[in-house]
Amino acid sequence: MxxxxxxxxxxxxxxxxxxxxxxxxxxxxxxxxxxxxxxxxxxxxxxxxxxxxxxxxxxxSFAYKLEFKVLYKGEVFLPTAIGKFLLGNDSIPIYSNNIEDMPRYGFERIDKFIFEKEIALNDIDALIEYKVPILKFSDRDTEVNRINKENIREYISNLIE
Structure with missing residues (x-):
């Protein structure tokens, strides 16, 4: 979503x-x-x-959609979801379509070509935020922000939902 x-x-x-x-x-x-x-x-x-x-x-004055990637053990993965509810779980679900991630990182198969893993927020190297311009602003460049490990909880708690 x-x-x-x-x-x-x-x-x-x-x-x-x-x-x-x-x-x-x-x-x-x-x-x-x-x-x-x-x-x-x-x-x-x-x-x-x-x-x-x-x-x-x-x-x-500006419109955009937020997209995220998770940096975990030096690799980039997509989160299943991002929101304040993650703070209660203290973890984030990430997924991959690479079967090699099962033995390498402990992912579990949830579908034929989809593998998922729940990781603790403390284990994330960084959260990468992409502000992708939409509507009349779509000709602008995407803004990319790196949220380092020590700032992830604060960043998530300030998300507008």
């Missing part, structure tokens, strides 16, 4: 593209000053803890 983000009024929000519109999501009640409204689901139930706002592409 890839989460997309947009910068609006110098704040970062998760965004959804809905019928050609950009929907910003916030959990901060102070964003009501920017015109955010409480979310009402398709059954009509109100969710006061979720605020949304529809904006045009011209109203956001």
């Amino acid at each position: 890839t989460i997309q983000y947009g910068i609006y009024k110098n704040n970062i929000y998760s965004i959804d593209l809905v019928n050609g519109e950009i929907e910003l999501t916030s959990h901060n009640p102070q964003d009501k000053v920017y015109g955010f409204k409480e979310y009402t689901d398709i059954l009509g139930k109100e969710h006061p803890e979720i605020l949304i706002k529809i904006v045009s592409e011209t109203e956001i």
Whole structure:
């Protein structure tokens, strides 16, 4: 699952593209000053803890999707998922499609060509973040940031979900 983000009024929000519109999501009640409204689901139930706002592409200063890679024992792997929930597990699932990773790194086969391993956050060498520009910003270069081992927990705890 890839989460997309947009910068609006110098704040970062998760965004959804809905019928050609950009929907910003916030959990901060102070964003009501920017015109955010409480979310009402398709059954009509109100969710006061979720605020949304529809904006045009011209109203956001940057939009991107986050992608990640995990550096583990000097090799690069893809994480199955990244989010605050990892802090409770204190580990991260990574996967590979290389059968040699089973004996080399202790991966387990979960499908014919997919191998997975749960590794402790402390065992990660680094987390590599890719901010891939989207929408009208897609002609920009991807930003790459390396989050070193000692900063991974803090980085994950600050992720917007």
